[in-house]
Amino acid sequence: MKKIINSPDKVVSEMLEGMEKAHRNLVYIRELEVITRREKSEKVGLVSGGGSGHEPSHAGYVGKGMLDSAVAGNVFASPSPDRILKGIEEANSGKGVLLVIKNYSGDIMNFEMAKDLAMMDGIEVDSVVVRDDVAVPDSTYSTGRRGIAGTVFVHKIAGARAEAGGTLPEVKAAAEKAISRIRSMGMAMTPCTLPGVGKPGFSLADDEIEIGMGIHGEPGVNRSHILSAAELAEVLLEKILADYDYSGKEVALMVNGLGGTPLMELYILNNEVERILSEKGIKVYRTFVGNFMTSLEMSGCSLTLMDLDDELKELLDAPCDTPALKG
Amino acid sequence: MKKIINSPDKVVSEMLEGMEKAHRNLVYIRELEVITRREKSEKVGLVSGGGSGHEPSHAGYVGKGMLDSAVAGNVFASPSPDRILKGIEEANSGKGVLLVIKNYSGDIMNFEMAKDLAMMDGIEVDSVVVRDDVAVPDSTYSTGRRGIAGTVFVHKIAGARAEAGGTLPEVKAAAEKAISRIRSMGMAMTPCTLPGVGKPGFSLADDEIEIGMGIHGEPGVNRSHILSAAELAEVLLEKILADYDYSGKEVALMVNGLGGTPLMELYILNNEVERILSEKGIKVYRTFVGNFMTSLEMSGCSLTLMDLDDELKELLDAPCDTPALKG
C-alpha cells in the first residue's frame, strides 16, 4: 500500500489537522473530528458529514455560503452520534440546524441518533437525505438509493439559502427542492485501498470497468469493457436521463473525479457530455469539473445533473468561499 | 491503459474543447491549442504553456489576475512556435507580453523561436524562465534546473502585477523576484502512462518511491523505501531548505499532488510540513493544497516554498478568478 500517511488509524485526525493549518477560516475540533468555521454567523446552521476518504467532501465545503460544520467518520464509516452532536452544537446560533445526510444506513442511524440527542438539548434540528445515485434502484422496501456527488450541490443550494437569512424550514425546502432535481451516476476503473486494510477492496481486469460503482467501492450494476469517453458519457447519461426528464431544462452539470483520475480525462468527458446534452436540447447553465466527492485514490468518475429554475440558479450563483469551492 | 479518452492523438484538442465548454470565460483557439480569455483587458499580456498532461497547468490559470493565454503542446512536449505565437498575439493589447517558460530545452527553444517571430511582427515580448526544482543540480554548463509547480506562483505574482497596471519591465521584475525566491522538490510513488505510448514510462517496486522525480516521469535523484508522511516532509524540505535560507521568513507553501494522489494524503503531508517549518521558525503565510501541476495520473507530490515580502504578499493576495485558482 503506497500512501502518504503515518499510521492507518491516524489518517482522519492528521488530515483534519492539516486542513486546519492550510485554511485559516477553519477550526478543527480534535477527538470529535469536526471541522467548523472560525467566524460564526447568525443564521441557520448547515451540517454534513460522513465517512472519510471522500475529500474534499465534506470538510472542504465548510465556509461562507456552504456548510457550518463537517463531521468526519473513520474511512468509509459514518461518524458517531457524539461527533455529529458536536458538529450540530458548533453550527447552532439559535436559529436551528439542518443536517444533510447521504443515504447509507450507517449515516442515517448515526445522524438520526445525533438529531435526537441535540433535540433533547433543546436545539432545533431537521434533516434531509440525499439519494441521487440512479445506479441503484429506488424502492420503498429497501435502503434505497445512495447519496453521492450530488450532495455537493445540496450543500451549495442550502448553504446559499441559509446565508441569505432563510429560516430552517426555508433552508430545508431549498435542500429538498435540489435533492428532488438531482441525479447522478458513476463508474470506476481501478479499486481503492482502505488504509486500515492495506489491499484493494476489489479487482478489475486490465480491460474492465465497473458501471454504477458506489463511492465506497460498493459493487456496481455491471462490468463492461473499457469504454471511450464518448461511449462512457452515453452510458452514464442514459441512466440519468431515463430516471428524470431533463429535456428542455437548464441544468448544472458536475463531472466529478473519484480521486485518481486526471483532470485531463474529466475535461475530455465533459466535452462529450455537453455534446450529448445539447443534442438532446438540455442547456448547461454551469459546469463543475474536478474532484468533488472522491473514493480515496480510485480512478473513475461520476456525472451529476441538477434541473435549475430561477431560484436554484440564484442560489447556485450566490458567492461562496470554502477550500474546495469558491466563487 | 485505462483512460477516459477517445483516441490518444486527440486528447489535447478534446480536453481544451471540454475546458472551453466548462468555463464561460475561456475561449479555445482550435488547431493552435491555445486557451485565452474571453474578455480582453488593456494590460501587459501574460502567456505560459508547455506540454499537456500537467492539468490544471496551464489553461486552468487563464483568467483575471493570472494568465491571458495558455499554449498547450502534445502530452509532455513543448508547444510549437506557431502555437505560442498565436498565444502571444491573443494576449497582446499593445502593452507587450511576458512569457513564463519552464526550464526544459524543448520549451526554451520553442518559446524563444516564437518570441523572435512575435518581435518580427512588432510585438514587444520578454520572457522569464522558472527553474525551481532543487532535485536537479544547478550549473551554468548544463540545461540547469527544471521548472515545476512553483511556476503557478509565478503566474499568480506576475498576473497580479499585470492586472494592477504594471509595465512589461515591472511585470517581468515581479516574476523574476518570485522565481528567485521559489524552490520546489517532488517525489513519485507510481508511474504515468502517455496516451500515445500505452504503457507506464517506468516502474517502481511495491515498496519503492522515487525522490526528485520530474513532472514528466524523468528519473529522480534516488529511490527510497516507502516513507511515512513525516519522513517524506523531512526529506523533501531538507533539500529545499539546504538550497535557500527560508529561516525567519514568511512563506507561501504549496503542497501539490501529481494527479493520482488523494487530497487526504496531501493534507496529512501538509500537517507534517507545517510542523517542521514552524519548528524551524519559518512562518507559513498562506498554504495551497491540491493538484496544481500534475503528471497525468502519477501518484506523488511536490512541495514548493516562496519567500514573501510585503510586495509579494500583496500580489499573492490580489484577487484572481481562474478555473483552478480563485480568491
Next chain:
Amino acid sequence: MMTKKDYLDYIELVTKKLEENRDYVTDLDAATGDGDHWVNMNMGFQKLVASREILEALSLKDMFKKIGMLIMSTVGGSSGVLYGSAYIKASQAIGDKEVIDVPLLHTILEAKLTAIMERGNAKPGYKTMIDPLYTAIVRMKAGMEAGMDDASVLSEMKRGAVEGMEATKGMEAVKGRATYQTNKGVGCLDPGAVTMCYQLELLSDCMKPGKD
C-alpha cells in the same frame, strides 16, 4: 455465570478471534459492501481492550453502558451505532445485578436485539447481524422453556447463532450496503452476521459451567 472480569476476558477473546479472521471478514464486506467491517469491529474491540481498567472499575450495568458508548464513538458506521445502542439498552436491563447467569444473558440478548432492530429499522431475514442474534435467542428461549440445563441452553444458543449466520447467505439484503447490488448479495454471507456469530459463539463458550 459470568462476572465483570469474565466478561472482559470474553471481550479479549472476541478481539483475538477478530484478529485471526481479518482477511475473511474484510473480504466478505468487500464483496457486498465497502470492505471496512473488519476495520470497524477491530477498532472498536481494540478500544475496549485498551479501556479494560476503566471498565473493570464500573458496576456491571455501567460497564455495559460504557462499552456501548466506547463502541459507538470509536467505530462509527453501521456497526458502531448498532452495537452502541445494543449495549446501552442491555445496560438498562441489567439493573443492579453483578453476575450474568443464563436468564440474565437471555434478557441482555433480547434487549440488544430490540435495540438493533429499532435503531436500524430492520427485522430478521434482512441479511444483517440481526439474523444470528435472533436465531440464537429463539433457540435459547426454546431450550429454557423446555427445561434444559444451562450447558444445553448455551449450546442451543450457539447452534442458533451459527444457523442464523449461515442463513444470511441465501437472503436478499434489505438494509445496508449489500442492497446496492443487483443480486442483493445473495450467495454471500453478511459480514455483520459473521462477526455477531463469533461473539455469540464465544459468549456461549465463556458461560460454560467449567468457566464459572
Next chain:
Amino acid sequence: MMTKKDYLDYIELVTKKLEENRDYVTDLDAATGDGDHWVNMNMGFQKLVASREILEALSLKDMFKKIGMLIMSTVGGSSGVLYGSAYIKASQAIGDKEVIDVPLLHTILEAKLTAIMERGNAKPGYKTMIDPLYTAIVRMKAGMEAGMDDASVLSEMKRGAVEGMEATKGMEAVKGRATYQTNKGVGCLDPGAVTMCYQLELLSDCMKPGKD
C-alpha cells in the same frame, strides 16, 4: 541522386522504420527522459506521409521548407523545433536545384547541423541527435576530399552516423532531459541520436546508385 519523389519515398521508409522500433525508442527516452520521443517523431512523420500530395507539388526548396514547418508545428517538443529549424535552413541551401546529388546532400546536412546547433545551443559530444549527424558529416567530407566514389562516400556517411549514435552511450548529457539524471544518462543511448541515425542510414540507402 534523389528526386523530390525519391525523397518522399525515403520519408515513408523512415516512417516504417520508426513504426518498427516503437518500443525500443520509447524505452530509451523513458530511461533518460520523458518517454515521448517516439510518439513525437512518429506523429511528425505520419503527418509528412499524410501531406505527400501537397509536398510533391512544391519545388524541392519549398518542399524542404514545408517539411520543416509541418514537423515543427505537428511535433512540438525538442525534436519538433530542432528538425523544423534544420529543414528550414536546409531549404535555403537548396536554391533552385531539383535533384539531390552527393555534394548537395552534404550541403543540406551541414545546414541542418548548423541549424540544430544554433537552435539548441549545443555541440557534438553533448549526447544529442547532433552526434550521429556530426560524425556522419565528418566521415562524408573526408571521403569526398579523398576522392571516393559516391557509393563509398555514402557508406562512410552511414558508418559515421552509426558511430556517432553509438558514442552517445558513453557521453554525459549536457542538454535535454537526460541532464536531470544524477549519472547524466551515461550508459544509455540518446533516443534523439538513435532516430537521427535511422534517418541518415536510410538516406544513405536511398541515395545508392542503384536507386538513382
